[in-house]
Structure formats: C-alpha cells, structure tokens
Amino acid sequence: MTVRLRAHHLLCMLTFVGKGYSPAFVENYRQVARRLSAGETIEIVEGPDDICAPLLDGDTHCREESVAARDRQAAEAVAALTGTAVDAGTLIVPDEALLERLRAAFGSGELRAACGGCEWSELCSRVAAHGFPGILVGKAPLAGGGR
Numbered sequence: 001m002t003v004r005l006r007a008h009h010l011l012c013m014l015t016f017v018g019k020g021y022s023p024a025f026v027e028n029y030r031q032v033a034r035r036l037s038a039g040e041t042i043e044i045v046e047g048p049d050d051i052c053a054p055l056l057d058g059d060t061h062c063r064e065e066s067v068a069a070r071d072r073q074a075a076e077a078v079a080a081l082t083g084t085a086v087d088a089g090t091l092i093v094p095d096e097a098l099l100e101r102l103r104a105a106f107g108s109g110e111l112r113a114a115c116g117g118c119e120w121s122e123l124c125s126r127v128a129a130h131g132f133p134g135i136l137v138g139k140a141p142l143a144g145g146g147r
C-alpha cells in the first residue's frame, strides 16, 4: 500500500500535532500519520488524498483551484529542495533523514510559499519555531513531544 498525498500535504504532515477540521478528520489523519511514521511509501496524487478523505462528503475546499495551486507551489519547493521532480505518481519514502530535511527547510521558511493564506499557518509556524514538539509524523525532535 501507499499513502496517497497531494503535494502540499508533504508540508502539512510536518506540523501535524493532532489538530484539524473535525474529530473524524483528525482520527483519519492520525492513522495516516502512523502509516507515514512506519515508513510507508508516499504516492503523490492530484486533488483530494488520504488526508482529505473524511471531508469529501461535505462542502469542502479540497477540490478548489486555490488548493491545487497550493499543491503546485509545494511540489516546486520540495522538488527544488530535494532535486527530484514531484508530480502525480511520484513515490517518496518518508524516512527520518528526509523528514528532518523537510522540517529544517520548513522551519527556515524555504518551503512556506505554499502556506500563504492558510488558516493553520499560525499553528504551523509556532510548531516549527518551537522545534516541532508533539508532531505525529516521524520522530518528534524534542523530548516530551507528546507521543
């Protein structure tokens, strides 16, 4: 199995600390986080993904062009960082070395262009500024990180 992620969720997964749009959304996201933490391969998809899934029955932003634009910005930024194209069908192994590299670039602002206008931006900035405590994808870098 692969974890199907749209490109901007490569960023969002870095700061996921158990907050989200609804209890069902968070529970599903926690399951995705467990799979990613176990090293399951990511498959990049266009449009709604395994994290969006619980939102798709309702009036959701997941299919909006603004979100697709966020995906494109994130794909470009991750590709520039890693030197590997990020397109639909790209497979990415979320090992700790990659997650650390992504976190460092997220914290420095290098990966944040895609975050413009996002309602969660303040939370994500705070998580990054404090060294990613309590994150649920990969190993929380600080002791006492809430897992």
Ligand code: SF4
Binding pocket: 008, 011, 012, 013, 015, 114, 115, 118, 119, 120, 121, 122, 124
């Ligand atoms: S600010 Fe929004 S788009 Fe950026 S990582 Fe956080 S949740 Fe994702």
